[in-house]
Amino acid sequence: MTEAAAPSPPTATGRPAAMPGLPYFGGIARMRSDPIAYLGEASRKGPVVLLGRLGRRAFYQVNDPDLVRSVLTAPRADVGMTRTGDVLGALFGESVFTLQDEPWRKRRDELQPAFRTSHLPELFGSAAGEVGRTVARLDAIAAARGSVDFSAALLDLLQRMIVRMMFGVAVPETAEHLTRAFDHGLEYRQRRRWSPAGLPLWFPTPANRRFADGVARLDRSIAEIIEDHRAHPPERAGLLKMLMECRDEATGAGWSDDELLAEVKTTFVAGWLTTTTAATWLFDLLARHPGVTDRVVAEIDALPADRPLGYEDLHRLEYTEDTILEAMRLFPPGWLLSRRVRRPCTLGGLRLDAHAVLLVSPYALHRDPAHWRDPQRFDPDRFRDRTHGEAHKAAYLPFGYGPRVCIGRGVAMMELKTVAAILLRRFRLTLVDPAPATLQPVSFLRRAEPLVLDVAPR
Numbered sequence: 001m002t003e004a005a006a007p008s009p010p011t012a013t014g015r016p017a018a019m020p021g022l023p024y025f026g027g028i029a030r031m032r033s034d035p036i037a038y039l040g041e042a043s044r045k046g047p048v049v050l051l052g053r054l055g056r057r058a059f060y061q062v063n064d065p066d067l068v069r070s071v072l073t074a075p076r077a078d079v080g081m082t083r084t085g086d087v088l089g090a091l092f093g094e095s096v097f098t099l100q101d102e103p104w105r106k107r108r109d110e111l112q113p114a115f116r117t118s119h120l121p122e123l124f125g126s127a128a129g130e131v132g133r134t135v136a137r138l139d140a141i142a143a144a145r146g147s148v149d150f151s152a153a154l155l156d157l158l159q160r161m162i163v164r165m166m167f168g169v170a171v172p173e174t175a176e177h178l179t180r181a182f183d184h185g186l187e188y189r190q191r192r193r194w195s196p197a198g199l200p201l202w203f204p205t206p207a208n209r210r211f212a213d214g215v216a217r218l219d220r221s222i223a224e225i226i227e228d229h230r231a232h233p234p235e236r237a238g239l240l241k242m243l244m245e246c247r248d249e250a251t252g253a254g255w256s257d258d259e260l261l262a263e264v265k266t267t268f269v270a271g272w273l274t275t276t277t278a279a280t281w282l283f284d285l286l287a288r289h290p291g292v293t294d295r296v297v298a299e300i301d302a303l304p305a306d307r308p309l310g311y312e313d314l315h316r317l318e319y320t321e322d323t324i325l326e327a328m329r330l331f332p333p334g335w336l337l338s339r340r341v342r343r344p345c346t347l348g349g350l351r352l353d354a355h356a357v358l359l360v361s362p363y364a365l366h367r368d369p370a371h372w373r374d375p376q377r378f379d380p381d382r383f384r385d386r387t388h389g390e391a392h393k394a395a396y397l398p399f400g401y402g403p404r405v406c407i408g409r410g411v412a413m414m415e416l417k418t419v420a421a422i423l424l425r426r427f428r429l430t431l432v433d434p435a436p437a438t439l440q441p442v443s444f445l446r447r448a449e450p451l452v453l454d455v456a457p458r
């Protein structure tokens with residue numbers, strides 16, 4: 001693995017600090033029951049910390065940003081993805097998210113043009129068009145001075161946004177069905193993630209069968225949408241149309257149906273649940289910090305009021321952008337990144353065996369006082385200098401880092417700014433219950449309780 005310029009050795013003896021626990025499983029049981037607290041504790045123990053072992057796999061947490069950078073940019077022959085071959089592999093198929101090595105490189109190169117900045121105005125048109133329905137619903141609630149489960153409203157809104165951006169048209173019934181199927185798949189992944197006893201997916205247990213049936217149903221539904229799209233291309237170009245236009249540079253051939261299916265499933269989940277999680281925490285924090293909200297609203301109010309929000313307006317929302325970045329610092333939707341060691345190599349002077357799993361916790365890094373001043377404080381001004389604020393670049397990872405960095409980060413920031421600008425321009429939102437929210441670290445860092453807000457007109 002490419003070593004950082006001057007990595008500090010894990011300990012003076014070249015052995016990592018280890019978390020206490022049962023001799024064999026180490027802290028894996030605690031990792032399953034309360035991962036946030038456990039990884040927070042482990043983050044203070046040293047640059048690389050042995051968390052425990054499951055079978056022949058050792059689990060390490062990498063805490064030092066230089067070493068994090070080494071892991072996330074390591075040569076593919078040394079370090080690979082853990083999601084390949086796991087439940088996520090079966091759920092998404094062979095997509096840019098699950099592939100590795102040359103097939104991943106090729107797919108990422110082919111996909112990149114669809115995510116070009118020049119496509120953002122078109123995607124903005126689709127995304128912004130969906131906010132109207134949410135505004136109408138909130139208008140009715142505001143008129144009665146009522147309250148609403150805002151997290152559910154965001155889940156619905158961001159789902160309609162990604163469906164519209166992807167397909168160019170709304171497909172409401174199917175979307176609801178897809179949601180249930182994905183939820184079941186992600187929940188199954190979560191149950192198996194730290195389980196020492198999980199049988200391989202091909203083993204016909206009732207749970208494995210249910211999972212496989214769910215994936216088969218999901219695939220059939222999405223294949224139907226793609227077919228329909230081919231037969232009746234929508235006027236507005238969505239991401240699907242862009243994906244259909246992807247071509248192999250050497251042969252000029254388009255993607256197979258399976259490849260298209262895998263990318264559509266991946267974009268749907270990667271582009272929906274992540275943004276929903278980020279938006280929920282953003283509105284939670286805004287409701288708790290009226291001073292920050294006032295500044296965001298002042299910035300939004302300074303935009304031309306005589307016409308609907310336009311894509312270009314988003315560039316003027318700098319403080320709003322900093323607020324979104326700060327919300328993702330405190331509550332990164334992708335709270336845990338993981339990689340697998342593929343062949344023996346060293347990290348910060350520590351020898352790693354093949355199969356070792358390296359975990360990086362954006363949640364712990366984002367709150368580490370070594371990299372952030374007053375890290376528990378919600379302070380969007382720390383991002384004011386338009387680079388990554390005060391921290392080491394690899395200590396701020398809401399979208400990952402290195403070659404596997406999120407391909408949709410431009411789309412995500414556009415969506416989040418759009419939702420914030422349209423909703424905050426129109427409504428005053430206050431928390432019904434100011435008690436601290438409970439973290440639910442599943443596939444994404446969700447808020448366990450619904451975010452209930454009082455809604456009033458501004």
Ligand code: HEM
Pocket residue numbers: 096097098108266267270271272274275278332333334337338397398399400401403404405406407408409411412
């Ligand atoms: C706030 C919203 C989002 C967050 C926090 C987020 C976060 C991330 C993170 C942390 C990774 C890297 C995972 C790793 O290194 O293991 C990632 C990868 C990815 N994201 Fe996002 N994402 C967001 C929105 C989106 C959107 C809107 C899309 C597509 C429309 C998208 C598509 C992807 C894909 C395809 C990958 C895999 C890239 C690869 O492996 O080459 N994401 N995302």
